[in-house]
Amino acid sequence: MRVVIARCSVDYMGRLTAHLPLATRLLMVKADGSVLVHSDGGSYKPLNWMAPPCAMAEVEPTDDERAEGVRQCWQVQHAKSDDRLRILLHEVLHDSSHDLGIDPGLVKDGVEAQLQALLAEHIHTLGEGYTLVRREYQTPIGPVDIVAKDPTGATVAVEIKRRGDIDGVEQLTRYLELLNRDPHLAPVSGVFAAQQIKPQARTLATDRGIRCVTLDYDELRGIDDATTRLF
Amino acid sequence: MRVVIARCSVDYMGRLTAHLPLATRLLMVKADGSVLVHSDGGSYKPLNWMAPPCAMAEVEPTDDERAEGVRQCWQVQHAKSDDRLRILLHEVLHDSSHDLGIDPGLVKDGVEAQLQALLAEHIHTLGEGYTLVRREYQTPIGPVDIVAKDPTGATVAVEIKRRGDIDGVEQLTRYLELLNRDPHLAPVSGVFAAQQIKPQARTLATDRGIRCVTLDYDELRGIDDATTRLF
DNA sequence: GTTTCCATGTCGGTG
DNA sequence: CACCGACGTGGAAAC
Numbered sequence: 001m002r003v004v005i006a007r008c009s010v011d012y013m014g015r016l017t018a019h020l021p022l023a024t025r026l027l028m029v030k031a032d033g034s035v036l037v038h039s040d041g042g043s044y045k046p047l048n049w050m051a052p053p054c055a056m057a058e059v060e061p062t063d064d065e066r067a068e069g070v071r072q073c074w075q076v077q078h079a080k081s082d083d084r085l086r087i088l089l090h091e092v093l094h095d096s097s098h099d100l101g102i103d104p105g106l107v108k109d110g111v112e113a114q115l116q117a118l119l120a121e122h123i124h125t126l127g128e129g130y131t132l133v134r135r136e137y138q139t140p141i142g143p144v145d146i147v148a149k150d151p152t153g154a155t156v157a158v159e160i161k162r163r164g165d166i167d168g169v170e171q172l173t174r175y176l177e178l179l180n181r182d183p184h185l186a187p188v189s190g191v192f193a194a195q196q197i198k199p200q201a202r203t204l205a206t207d208r209g210i211r212c213v214t215l216d217y218d219e220l221r222g223i224d225d226a227t228t229r230l231f
Numbered sequence: 232m233r234v235v236i237a238r239c240s241v242d243y244m245g246r247l248t249a250h251l252p253l254a255t256r257l258l259m260v261k262a263d264g265s266v267l268v269h270s271d272g273g274s275y276k277p278l279n280w281m282a283p284p285c286a287m288a289e290v291e292p293t294d295d296e297r298a299e300g301v302r303q304c305w306q307v308q309h310a311k312s313d314d315r316l317r318i319l320l321h322e323v324l325h326d327s328s329h330d331l332g333i334d335p336g337l338v339k340d341g342v343e344a345q346l347q348a349l350l351a352e353h354i355h356t357l358g359e360g361y362t363l364v365r366r367e368y369q370t371p372i373g374p375v376d377i378v379a380k381d382p383t384g385a386t387v388a389v390e391i392k393r394r395g396d397i398d399g400v401e402q403l404t405r406y407l408e409l410l411n412r413d414p415h416l417a418p419v420s421g422v423f424a425a426q427q428i429k430p431q432a433r434t435l436a437t438d439r440g441i442r443c444v445t446l447d448y449d450e451l452r453g454i455d456d457a458t459t460r461l462f
Numbered sequence: 463g464t465t466t467c468c469a470t471g472t473c474g475g476t477g
Numbered sequence: 478c479a480c481c482g483a484c485g486t487g488g489a490a491a492c
Contacts, residue, residue: 001257001271003234005329015393015485019338024331026232028257031271039334040232040262043282045472047337049275051487083485098236098324100255103270106278107250112468142466143491162469165481170401171467198480246470276487282470314470339485373482393484397466402482429465 002029005094010037010048014083020047022090027074029056031100035076035085053079061088116145116160118220119193123148125220126156126191126213144175155179155188164194164212169205176210233260236325241268241279245314251278253321258305260287262331266307266316284310292319347376347391349451350424354379356451357387357422357444375406386410386419395425395443400436407441 004027010020020037025047028036032052039047050056054076061070069090076085116135119125123132129151137144137157146158157179159172172190179188190210192201202212235258241251251268256278259267263283270278281287285307292301300321307316347366350356354363360382368375368388377389388410390403403421410419421441423432433443 001236001269003236003257003325005232005234005331012485016339018485021335021338023334024329025334026234026259026329026331028269030269030273034272034274036269036275038232038259038261038267040331041265041283041334042261043265043472044267044275044277044280045486046275047334049485051274051485052272081485093329094234094327096325098255098257100236100257100271103254103256103272103278104252107252108247108470167398167401200480243470249470274487276471280470282472312470398482431465 001031001100002097003027003094004029004089004092006089007091007093008037008087008089010088011086012048012084014078014081018048024093027087033076035074035087037087048085050076050078050083050085054083055079112160112162115162115195115215115220119158119160119215120146122220125215126158126193127151130156139175139178141174141178142171144179150189155185156191157188158191158193160215161192161194162196164192164197164201166198166201166204168192168194169201169208169210172205172210173208232262232331233328234258234325235260235320235323237320238322238324239268239318239320241319242317243279243315245309245312249279255324258318264307266305266318268318279316281307281309281314281316285314286310346393346424346426346446346451350389350391350446351377353451356446357389357424358382361387370406370409372405372409373402375410381420386416387422388419389422389424391446392423392425393427395423395428395432397429397432397435399423399425400432400439400441403436403441404439 006027007024009022012018026038033054033056034052035050035056036046037048056074056076059073059075061073070088072089074087120132120135123130131149133147133149135146137147144157145160148156150156157175159168161168169192172192176188176190180186191213192205192210193213193215195215197212197214205212237258238255240253243249257269264285264287265283266281266287267277268279287305287307290304290306292304301319303320305318351363351366354361362380364378364380366377368378375388376391379387381387388406390399392399400423403423407419407421411417422444423436423441424444424446426446428443428445436443
């Protein structure tokens, strides 16, 4: 990993064309050749970058560029597309390299999968008398998150999202349309379950006869695993 | 901007729980307090991070931690949520700070907007006898990218995407449903135009009587502005 | 390998 | 501030 702090300008050409005027920035060159250009703000997204696989070449600045104060010219070329990044360094304030080794990688704990497991476990959240049939019920157009039966024994398809958006309603609608073609299953009703349901999604769902259920993650999880807190 | 290279472990707790085992990484602390943890590979996304607004505090390691080799403990707390990042530094290999100033920011040139402009300009791409009515035709549920008339004078709604996905077809379907409620416009047909159209999207579109058109960006743009190339 | 869907998405526009 | 859609989306899992 090479870290350079430099006054530089950057040009990108590929899926779009972009330019960064002359300013002081942090340049990160990773072991795989990828390059990141960071400013001192924003979030984790760099101002500009080149994703691996790619190769960086330091080329001689032209006379014109040299006359304008350019000391180094980096050209980064993507290996599989014609994406290119060109960095003109005017003043190098810091330049160091470090051997970081291979990272063991991130260990994550659930999001939507956990919500699904929790709702499957506490299927009564949908109402008294509901029973779980299956999680991840496979269909030709994708898996239905949860299939259950309501107190009358009718089939219910549940779509789970962290944030309930209009897309999720469309997705559930396609599942319902498909499932209702099966005379063994029909009539299948739909439940749209999410931590938060956007008004537009709720309106669309209701209009299509789909019930909306707001999931309370903490309530589902219960207070039993407070020990997992960090501090 | 502070740049630290250190052997460290990281814990995140917030929307999910995540852990990074002890390894050497680059830590970036930006002027707004945000923190990025980068490995020497992957793409521009850090292994872990805290987005602004947030505050970092260096706290004393506990005796246990100190016994395990922890030299510094950083606690980063998000200002508006209860997201927390905890970084235990075991060995600091580099630590430097730099004043980068405010970045003038990125200057971008089109993507979808450019495709839209180009298709509006070359509306005959849809076929002989097509005429442009309007770009960004406003409706209560959002703007229709392009409204045109086909050779018979019938109205055509065009949805443009760089990547033609199922979402785009759904979006266009909603527009068509709305537009066709207007007796002055009906019948309105649909065209789904994208640089690349996914098979499922194409199937869904065709099933709904929506025509699919693949856009060739370079062909639309023509060879006239080859001068805009970088190298 | 391709396709599909999730994301601690992030980011910018608009009401 | 919230909602909504685009993104050089990136990334992982399913097929």
